[in-house]
Amino acid sequence: MFSLKFVDLVRIHVKAGHGGDGCVSFRREKFVPKGGPDGGNGGDGGSVIVEAAQNLLTLADYQYTRRFAAERGVSGSGALCYGANGKDLTIYVPCGTVVYDAGTDAPLADLVEPGDRCVVARGGRGGKGNAHFASSQRRAPRFSEKGEAGEERDITFELKMIADVALVGLPNAGKSSLLKAISNANPKIAGYPFTTLTPNLGVLAVDDQKIILADVPGLIEGAHENKGLGLYFLRHIERTRVNVHVLDLSEGNFDTIVNQWHVVLDEFRHYGAGLAERPGIIALNKVDLLSDAGVVRQLREFFAGKGLRAIVTSALRGDGIEDLIDEIVKVVRANPRPKGSYRLYDAPLDVDSISSGKPRIVKEDEGVYRVVHPRIEKAVARYDFSQEEAPLRLLRLLRQFKVEDLLEEAGAAAGDTVNIGETSFTFEPERAL
Template sequence: MKFIDVAKVKIIAGKGGDGSVAFHRELYVDKGGPSGGDGGNGGSIIVVGKSGMTTLLELKFQKEIKGLVGENGSKKKMHGKNAVDKKIFVPLGTLIINEETKEIVCDVTEPDQEFVIAKGGKGGRGNARFATSRNKAPTIFEAGQYGDSFNAIFELKVLADVGLIGLPNAGKSTLLSKITSARPKIANYPFTTLTPHLGVATVNKETFVLADLPGLIEGASVGKGLGISFLRHIERCRLLVHVIDMSGNYGTEDVYENYLQIRKELKGYNINLENRTELIVANKMDVDISLENLKKFKKQIKHNNVIEISGLMGQNLDLLKSTILKTLVKLKSEKNLWEINENKHEDFKHYTLTDNDDEIIVTNKGNGVWEVSGQAVQKIYNRYPISTYDNLLIFNKKLHSLDLFKTLANKGAKVGDMIKIFDYELEWDGEW
């Protein structure tokens, strides 16, 4: 399956159903009164973590995801049916980000974990709700509210305890296949690994997850080659295992320079990534030149914390696995700086539409025409369609409460001027 780790989708929760205007009609029942029911709530958009998924391919080709609309209210005070919520299944390790605000909406890390990322609109009230002792036959009703909407970025970061990093041909895929049951594609040419592969290693009934990440090249952290697409996956790994071809590509490359190149890319991508705990694995020790290169390399890095293996021949793999497990146990008992930064969004707030209720925009279009817009005005416009006289009165009252007419007067509007409020064109009588 093609690996897709970033997808951009427009998320639109369902609109609430409209309230109904109706009056009770029954033989021998005089003046039955208002009986319009409320509209149902719109469907919310929910993301669900699904184990076994490894790609965002299903989202990649969707321009938008829309929630279902709530059912309109009906006569006899019948409530419209609430719309069914729409669920989006995503791989574990998926971040959902608001593209405009860059806010992290949620982080899906557990199987069957659910997050409401866009709440459906509330259904409007029917005219039965507005009956009073002074107005026993109201024709007031509310339209359903619009649901939350935003442009979402779905970003997948592989969840693994250990990340295998290194240059292409360092032997990461071979190593993963030897110490886990994973079967990545293996060949002796650059960029064999085009997608991250996960495997589970077992040591004395204890397990940990390894990820074989695509090889990095110089400039990966600034967008060159394959690395920039997968460096993000390293952020999730608690421990980095730096696999080095100690033969120096059979004597054609400087081992120490190769090591520094990877360290440079880690630092260039993330300010804390180079501080992640690292185990250095000297691979291909079955090659004659490797021993000489290792002695020189240890002097250059100024410590002897290097594990010598041969992934191809299976040498010292038990030692490597036990060392990884011991390091992970130690790390889990410590609170590292990178963990604090990574988990600073633990208490995610579900995304909700945030309107500026005080926003009113009045524009003089000339020739006695004024245009009114803004979130506060749009909210009233959406909520109270002026298809009945009572709704026209309440629409006017709501605008008055915003001091809109006072604002128009202060800006120079005159009696008889045309006031455009979205699709409505109203003549102003000058009262405020």
């Protein structure tokens, strides 16, 4: 028997593969005096993909290994040889993992079902070889494209466990003991608060149905403000559909026991995510330590008035365990989970489908301007300025988007510096020539 470290929040760095460069080459063969261009295209860089896997329970694999990179595409070569694409890199995470962009905290994907996947960094496109640019007007192009750089960013994985039923309550209410009594789980159990520091899962098999139960570490007043690691615990209840409120009868006083329920319910209301409105069951636990039997009658009447069934249990002696199991099964079946409702976030809009629009000119300093436009920036990054035709291609691209007019409107003058992506050049308007 070994203990697996439970990790549910990690940040990693991912880098997609750089696209391979295109090739400038001409066919050189005996008896073929004008073979024409035959430079092949570079291969696409590999992408970084995150995929949900059923056999994983924790994000511990990524606590220390935090940098991941996909393969680079192979550059093209002569004789129309195309470079091979770089292999995609797949990172496997537990089902229930939400992927965020660490820079913006925007959700990228909610991976719930085994096989759910999302691309977190796209590989760079391979550059075109000179054979690609041959036409009836341009028989012998002497230029090619460089491969695009792959996307690179930091992402955050947050595991929100997938369970049907959550056992919730204050610390030391006996939640872990109940979980062990009604399922096949084997959690750590001891007689002091905060024994459970990470969620435990158990499976309740009934007929042909398996109900997943989660024992969530004890909540205290102010949990929604992260007191007692409250936010760390509460996020694991977001996907559940039934809450079993475990109350400690050993307190012996009616008002004190009811206050346990109020504290948890208030924290649910403050946290949101619909936790307070979910169907609930009351488990009056530790009846073996209760001296006044009249308290049970008062509690049953109180919760009946709230529309909740209260079941008296003792995890130690086994009292009421079968009744609790029957009630859990009944409530779960009465509240079936709609297909796909485990998912907390929809897939974000694909930014590649958004129109780029007109270029934007930003004045970075006196005499320094930047052209901001995704298509122009990507194109310029692919140009190889060591080739004599590259400046002419850039000029045609800037004419197409009327960048010179936009720069002059922004106040740029001859001799100023213009930045496009990582490339800088001196502004020389055609009218000044």
